[in-house]
Amino acid sequence: MARFLPILTLLAAALALQALSGEHAVSVLNYIGLYALVALGLVVLTGITGQTSFGQAAFAGIAAYATAVIATQFGLGPLVTLPAALLTTAVAAFLIAAITLRLSGHYLPLSTIAWGISLFYLFGNIEMLGGHTGIDHIPPLSLFGHELTGGRELGVIIWGLVALAVWAVSNLLDSAQGRALRAVKDAPLMAETFGVDTVKEKRIAFVLAALLAGLSGWLYAYLLRFVNPSPFSLSIGIEYLFMVVVGGAGYVWGAIIGAALITLAREWLQDFLPVLLGTSGNFETVVFGGLIIFLLHRAEGGVAERLSGLVRRLPFLAPTDAGEETDAPQLPVRPRPSAGGDLLVVDSALKQFPGLVAVSSISLKVRTGEILGLIGPNGAGKSTLFNLISGTLHLTSGTITFDGQVISGRTPRQIGDCGLARTFQHVKMMPNRSVLENVMLGAHRRAHVGVLASCLHMERREETAIRAEAIRQIRRVGLEDVMMQPAGSLPLGKQRILEIARALAADPILLLLDEPAAGLRLPEKKLLYKLLRQLRAEGLTILIVEHDMDFVMSLVDRLVVMSFGQLICEGDPAKVQGDQRVVEAYLGDAA
Incomplete structure (x- = not known):
């Protein structure tokens, strides 16, 4: 019930306002609903996955024009226009995503500006679409033989679809797919390591945002019964982005808050400024821009972020501690290889960077069921070798075999699929x-x-x-x-x-730990030591990079020592401690 109550409250409030307000207020409320759908898609695209797009208005335009053409030229109703509009939008989004989503940094938003402008001028220059004059006399939306011609009737459809979209997006973000989308923004390398196809997830977010914009465009065509390029320009796309930023880019409800604030502010300024200044002009645009800057300064994370603390105090939305999942189904478990064999084999691994040999033809084996320590002074090449094994870096030459499969040359996600899981030297998470x-x-x-x-x-x-x-x-x-x-x-x-x-x-066969004891206090190190020994007893194989000698010497079964990219010693802790090369390169005379 906690999931449905806010959405039902939203729908009830919108319908009550529709019934009690005048015609102009009803029109404004309908526009807020249309804008909220586009902004909701931007919450997923920009707020959750971190992809900035200025071109969402163009996707609304694609759906609106598809609806207008099918309805006017073929006389078909919503059972055809809705799937056709959404399919056209999805195909366009998929093709654009295939071209642009591999771009990063400022290139991605710049590319959205480019195709947003291109589609806007395309709408105005295709004769079948009516040019810049547009398409008029679109038949009214008809459901079950009843034509919805009034703003109040259409408002029920608009806000019903807004509530449905909020419900669906909330469900998505509260699932494994939602966690994957968030991880794409917060830590893409970590996400790939744990099985998230970051390119695919970006494409999913992009197409979903386009579909929500397309749904808004479909409704827009029936609300106005007239379509021309003006509402689908780059400036409107920028305004949609402002709605999300002001409302709260990381929050589902930020889409509705931002759409309402921006729309109402614009309406109020258009009505108030001419009376105040006694003249007409574009003064409302200047003031509107200043108002947005003020809101961004006062609520940097958006209005929804400011409200989130208050909302969490409501009894039906307060977070609860996770309880026991006594009747939960079991996830699939990997079969474990038999103990004693060679689980990981590194054969003549070489990694060269321009002017530097980071790993010089190293060979080593990790046996099933053991804890192998990898030590050496700073700059020895430990992290480089670690990253070669996990797929973060690729070998210059040599091979790496895991559980009988050659994994060198594979991506971190593909290597993780084989049964490796890792931690990171610099912690990576969704903070x-x-x-x-x-x-x-x-x-x-x-x-x-x-x-x-x-x-x-x-x-x-x-x-x-x-x-x-x-x-x-x-x-x-x-x-x-x-x-x-x-x-x-x-x-x-x-x-x-x-x-x-x-x-x-992740249910790994081999656990790769990169300096897990760094930053831990003594009681925490003791608990970690006990945990790792317990994991070893359960048959888990562990490869650990660590600088804390007291910790690692008593923990591991064998040690591999590196210096200047080369393997200088290998054996049990007692042998390594007594090796003169290790003493000179790393442990020092005090050892």
């Missing part, structure tokens, strides 16, 4: 999401429900299993007391423990 959500992301590749099922809230069984697995791993590493806290609020030591829990949620 604004809870510890629980971060650990749930670790089990992403163990989930298989798609986007549509997530939007329709049909992924609950699988989501319950993922949640139960994450809770089990969080309790396993001793973070249950901070389970619902934002991950970014934890001290560095606990963030590193969080990374281990996330890696364990």
